[in-house]
Every structure is written in C-alpha cells, then in structure tokens.
Amino acid sequence: xxxxxxxxxxxxxxxxxxxxxxxxxxxxxxxxxxxxxxxxxxxxxxxxxxxxxxxxxxxxxxxxxxxxxxxxxxxxxxxxxxxxxxxxxxxxxxxxxxxxxxxxxxxxxxxxxxxxxxxxxxxxxxxxxxxxxxxxxxxxxxxxxxxxxxxxxxxxxxxxxxxxxxxxxxxxxxxxxxxxxxxxxxxxxxxxxxxxxxx
Amino acid sequence: xxxxxxxxxxxxxxxxxxxxxxxxxxxxxxxxxxxxxxxxxxxxxxxxxxxxxxxxxxxxxxxxxxxxxxxxxxxxxxxxxxxxxxxxxxxxxxxxxxxxxxxxxxxxxxxxxxxxxxxxxxxxxxxxxxxxxxxxxxxxxxxxxxxxxxxxxxxxxxxxxxxxxxxxxxxxxxxxxxxxxxxxxxxxxxxxxxxxxxxxxxxxxxxxxxxxxxxxxxxxxxxxxxxxxxxxxxxxxxxxxxxxxxxxxxxxxxxxxxxxxxxxxxxxxxxxxxxx
Numbered sequence: 001x002x003x004x005x006x007x008x009x010x011x012x013x014x015x016x017x018x019x020x021x022x023x024x025x026x027x028x029x030x031x032x033x034x035x036x037x038x039x040x041x042x043x044x045x046x047x048x049x050x051x052x053x054x055x056x057x058x059x060x061x062x063x064x065x066x067x068x069x070x071x072x073x074x075x076x077x078x079x080x081x082x083x084x085x086x087x088x089x090x091x092x093x094x095x096x097x098x099x100x101x102x103x104x105x106x107x108x109x110x111x112x113x114x115x116x117x118x119x120x121x122x123x124x125x126x127x128x129x130x131x132x133x134x135x136x137x138x139x140x141x142x143x144x145x146x147x148x149x150x151x152x153x154x155x156x157x158x159x160x161x162x163x164x165x166x167x168x169x170x171x172x173x174x175x176x177x178x179x180x181x182x183x184x185x186x187x188x189x190x191x192x193x194x195x196x197x198x199x
Numbered sequence: 200x201x202x203x204x205x206x207x208x209x210x211x212x213x214x215x216x217x218x219x220x221x222x223x224x225x226x227x228x229x230x231x232x233x234x235x236x237x238x239x240x241x242x243x244x245x246x247x248x249x250x251x252x253x254x255x256x257x258x259x260x261x262x263x264x265x266x267x268x269x270x271x272x273x274x275x276x277x278x279x280x281x282x283x284x285x286x287x288x289x290x291x292x293x294x295x296x297x298x299x300x301x302x303x304x305x306x307x308x309x310x311x312x313x314x315x316x317x318x319x320x321x322x323x324x325x326x327x328x329x330x331x332x333x334x335x336x337x338x339x340x341x342x343x344x345x346x347x348x349x350x351x352x353x354x355x356x357x358x359x360x361x362x363x364x365x366x367x368x369x370x371x372x373x374x375x376x377x378x379x380x381x382x383x384x385x386x387x388x389x390x391x392x393x394x395x396x397x398x399x400x401x402x403x404x405x406x407x408x409x410x411x412x413x414x415x416x417x418x419x420x421x422x423x424x425x426x427x428x429x430x431x432x433x434x435x436x437x438x439x440x441x442x443x444x445x446x447x448x449x450x451x452x453x454x455x456x457x458x459x460x461x462x463x464x465x466x467x468x469x470x471x472x473x474x475x
Binding site: 005008009014037040044045046047115122184190 | 218219220221222223224225227318319328330371372373374375418419420421422423425426444445450452453454455456457
C-alpha cells in the first residue's frame with residue numbers, strides 16, 4: 001500500500017488489487033476516521049477526502065487495520081433480470097458457452113459492488129467466484145437504455161439512466177438502481193451484495 | 200420571489216454542493232468560486248448553506264416580485280449597484296447584469312436564499328452529471344427561503360475584483376507526477392492559456408505539450424477539484440466544481456484548494472501560471 005498526495009484536501013491510497021480495495025474500503029467504513037468527508041474506491045485506489053489535517057490522516061491510514069477481502073456492508077439486493085440483451089449470444093460465444101450458460105453463470109453467483117463510477121449510481125460489481133473477462137464493445141453504443149445489464153472486463157453493472165455505453169448487454173431490469181425520490185438513491189453502493197434473478 | 204427576465208450565457212443555482220457522495224458516483228459540484236458565493240450569503244445574512252445564482256459572463260436579468268435584499272459578488276458587472284454592497288431591490292424593479300470587465304462568474308444572493316427543491320441535499324446544478332435544477336431560463340420564477348439571521352449591517356465588503364491579466368496559483372503534488380517526463384515536469388509551471396473549451400467541469404489549458412514517461416493505461420481513480428490531469432493529447436485539464444468523481448488519466452498536480460476559486464474566475468484567453 002502506498003499513500004500518494006492529492007492536493008490540499010485528499011490522499012490517494014494505492015493498493016495491490018481489487019480485493020485490497022474492497023478490504024481497505026470496508027475498514028474505512030467501519031471506523032469513521034476523524035476529518036474524513038468522502039471515500040471514493042476505484043479499481044486499484046481509494047481516494048480519502050478530508051477537511052482536517054492531511055498529516056494526521058496519513059498516519060491514521062497507515063495505522064488502519066484491514067485485510068483484503070469482500071467484507072460487505074451486510075446489505076443485499078436482488079435484481080430481477082430479463083435475459084434478452086443484444087449481446088447475449090456474442091458473450092456466450094466469447095465465454096465458450098450458450099446463452100443459457102451465461103444466464104446460469106450470471107445468476108448462480110453472488111456479486112459485490114466494488115466501486116461506483118461512470119455515472120451516479122453505476123456500481124461496478126465483481127463476482128465471488130470465477131471471474132470472467134469480457135471485452136468492451138469495440139464501438140460503444142450511442143444510447144444504452146436505463147436498466148440495461150452489461151458485462152465488461154471482470155465486472156457486471158446496471159445502467160442507472162440512458163447514456164452512451166460500451167458494455168456488452170445481456171439483459172435488463174425494471175428496478176431503478178438510481179432513484180432520486182428514494183433514500184438511499186443508489187441501490188448499488190460499495191459493499192452491497194447483489195444477486196441477479198431471471199424473470 | 201425573483202422572476203428571470205434573461206438568463207445570459209449560463210446561469211445556474213449553486214450552493215455548497217453534495218459532499219460525501221463520491222462513493223456512489225456523485226460529484227460534489229457547488230459554486231465554482233466558493234469564496235465569492237460564501238461572501239454573498241454573508242452579506243445578506245444567509246446561512247452558509249443557502250443557494251445563490253451563478254451567472255457566467257453576466258447577462259442575467261431578474262425582476263423582484265416583492266421587495267428583497269440582494270447583493271452580487273465575484274466578477275463585477277456593470278449594471279449592479281449592489282456589488283459587494285447589499286441593497287434593497289424594490290418590487291417590480293429589475294437588476295440587469297452587464298458583461299463583466301474582468302472575471303467570469305458573478306454570484307447573486309437574495310436574502311433567504313434561492314429555495315428551489317434540493318436534489319440529494321443540494322440545490323446545485325451539476326453540468327456533468329445533470330443532477331440538480333436545470334440552468335435558468337427566461338420566465339423561471341425563483342422562490343426565496345426564510346432568512347437565517349439578522350442582516351450583518353455591512354455596507355460594503357472590501358474585496359478585490361478578479362484580475363484581468365495573468366494569474367499565478369500554487370500547485371501541490373499530485374499522485375501521478377511520475378507519469379510525466381522530466382521535461383514535462385519542467386514545463387508544468389507554464390504559462391498556460393485558458394481555452395474556450397472550458398466550463399464548470401474544468402479549464403482546458405493550451406501551452407507546451409506535456410509528454411508522458413509512462414505508456415499504457417491508468418485504471419480510473421478518484422479525484423477532486425483542483426486536479427491537473429494530463430490526457431494523451433498532452434494538454435492539461437484543471438478540474439473545477441463539476442469535476443468527475445474518477446478519472447482515467449494521470450493527475451500530475453493539484454491547485455491548492457483556496458486557489459481553485461481564483462481559477463474559476465479565469466476567462467478564455469487569460470494566462471495562468473503554476474507555482475510549484
């Protein structure tokens with residue numbers, strides 16, 4: 001772990017891999033460090049924003065007990081999905097299976113939201129077992145509808161609103177993963193566990 | 200109540216933004232020049248969290264539907280008799296902001312604050328994510344909230360106007376300075392020219408091309424306003440209030456947080472230097 005400078009109000013913690021990011025983020029959630037106003041996990045890093053002393057924050061981060069792993073928040077979300085995505089057959093081909101095999105693999109494992117990015121409420125979910133690697137589309141779509149369920153790299157995710165996008169689409173859900181009229185607005189927050197259920 | 204007669208090039212509602220939501224992919228947003236917005240609120244006795252109007256390059260015209268106490272701060276616009284000097288806007292009269300001579304963003308605070316419905320705890324318009332109220336349009340009616348405290352009894356706040364010439368700000372270390380060549384690090388202080396492709400998200404800077412020492416892709420990582428990011432083009436971007444939550448290009452340095460406000464007042468064509 002390396003603690004890198006990020007100006008006058010934040011430090012960037014660089015970690016070895018995503019399991020370390022998940023473990024470190026979970027430790028930060030569990031013990032709210034003084035002065036910390038925001039925690040932004042990403043694929044290899046955790047940005048810690050503070051309104052207090054960065055020297056104190058650096059010491060606290062270096063002393064924080066943590067271990068790599070998928071310690072979730074304890075919250076669980078089930079998302080009903082219609083597996084009729086435009087790229088389902090292509091994804092099956094890439095993974096050496098058929099569409100039913102993709103559905104079985106997607107629904108048969110538990111996912112954990114590792115971090116959010118791209119758009120408000122877009123959670124990057126990682127599987128508990130057997131990660132797969134699905135390339136992004138070479139040409140992103142100019143419009144992906146809200147609720148589209150996609151795969152990219154080792155992640156799965158749900159588009160919270162209509163937007164351009166390069167993930168391979170395997171299905172869609174009617175559940176609004178980001179809804180400003182709901183508290184919390186984002187269903188897929190870091191540390192939440194997700195199961196996809198065919199419907 | 201204020202009625203928007205004209206919105207100018209871009210006027211948005213802004214407050215202190217949405218801190219603490221980066222984890223769900225929501226950026227902070229808020230007034231681009233926080234100090235100017237905070238001063239405007241103080242001068243009319245508002246709570247620090249009250250929402251104000253942020254006019255870009257003037258052009259905003261509002262009509263008071265009832266007597267109200269107002270002030271402008273930030274870029275000084277011809278036509279504002281209440282610049283840094285709060286005063287009464289009588290019912291039926293208008294306040295018309297001309298084009299500022301220097302600076303870019305003018306804040307109009309009304310006593311009680313702009314009371315449009317908040318989104319995720321803030322009334323700020325985030326032009327990147329689209330969260331918050333839409334930019335103002337002619338005909339919009341803006342309700343006021345309740346005054347938070349007594350009027351401060353200040354006639355005039357003695358603050359300097361944003362400068363028209365070259366501006367120098369402090370640059371602090373960023374996480375990925377080692378992604379730049381030694382020559383690029385030497386060129387980082389500038390001077391840079393603010394280009395017309397700049398907005399609330401960030402300033403796009405023109406100047407020497409910053410060569411990278413490291414090829415390959417950086418996994419996206421968190422950033423906040425003030426970050427100076429170097430995309431493959433070699434032309435840096437200095438992120439402002441509506442910065443993305445994460446970015447996939449190396450951040451070579453950070454403008455000191457207090458100095459970001461001054462950067463938010465820079466106009467296209469203005470020169471910027473970094474003191475490293």
